[in-house]
Amino acid sequence: MDDSTGDDARRDGCRLRAGVYFFYRVATADEWHTVAPVFLGIATFTWFMAVATVLHWENFNHGHHTFYLWVFLYALTPVLVPAVWALNRRTDAGARSDDEVSLPRVVRLFGGALGVVVTATAVVLFVDPGPMVGAWPWAVSTFTARILAGWFALFGVVNVAVVRDPRWSAARIPVQSEVLGFALVLAGAARVWRNFDQTNPLTWGVVGGMALYLLGLLALYALLERRRTGSGADAS
Numbered sequence: 001m002d003d004s005t006g007d008d009a010r011r012d013g014c015r016l017r018a019g020v021y022f023f024y025r026v027a028t029a030d031e032w033h034t035v036a037p038v039f040l041g042i043a044t045f046t047w048f049m050a051v052a053t054v055l056h057w058e059n060f061n062h063g064h065h066t067f068y069l070w071v072f073l074y075a076l077t078p079v080l081v082p083a084v085w086a087l088n089r090r091t092d093a094g095a096r097s098d099d100e101v102s103l104p105r106v107v108r109l110f111g112g113a114l115g116v117v118v119t120a121t122a123v124v125l126f127v128d129p130g131p132m133v134g135a136w137p138w139a140v141s142t143f144t145a146r147i148l149a150g151w152f153a154l155f156g157v158v159n160v161a162v163v164r165d166p167r168w169s170a171a172r173i174p175v176q177s178e179v180l181g182f183a184l185v186l187a188g189a190a191r192v193w194r195n196f197d198q199t200n201p202l203t204w205g206v207v208g209g210m211a212l213y214l215l216g217l218l219a220l221y222a223l224l225e226r227r228r229t230g231s232g233a234d235a236s
Contacts, residue, residue: 017180025176036161038173039084040157100168101168115162132148137196
């Protein structure tokens, strides 16, 4: 495994740790709407992975047991995850309590616009990963570029889904998961900074953009948690 492949594995591991936290919150959640937005992002990610698997079928070691696990996972989850979302959606009437804290309108507009742009970009890069392969801050293959596009799509779709519901309770756990995910990715990037092309302006744009977004999430979380605590809403 070369350095760039190892770096990709570490970054994926950071995202998967955030996923473990999210599914822990799913298992302990009392209300579906508090975790629902992320399921739409996960569904999108599984569709990207399924198509990437077909497009890069020859890249896999067909004799290894992990190949069968991968194929099983991305044959099942593109159907299973949307089904779970659809079945549980009926349990949420969308009602708001009198003391429900809402996302600020400017946050919903910015988050929705960002989500649309990121999702559209992810689709374009998935269809034609060539520009990403040539310009990305670290070395990526066509297959890896498509995997990254899947992660971008997950992030974009979650943002769009979150801001469609004005309730802070619907955004709180997704924001927690994003904070953890971005913090781990940035910590991982710091560890392997030597492998980034530091002469590439996109390197600073990607890493700096993630850092600024993380700071914005932390500020938003602190603000709305103060409002939620002051309103007497459930602190779970």
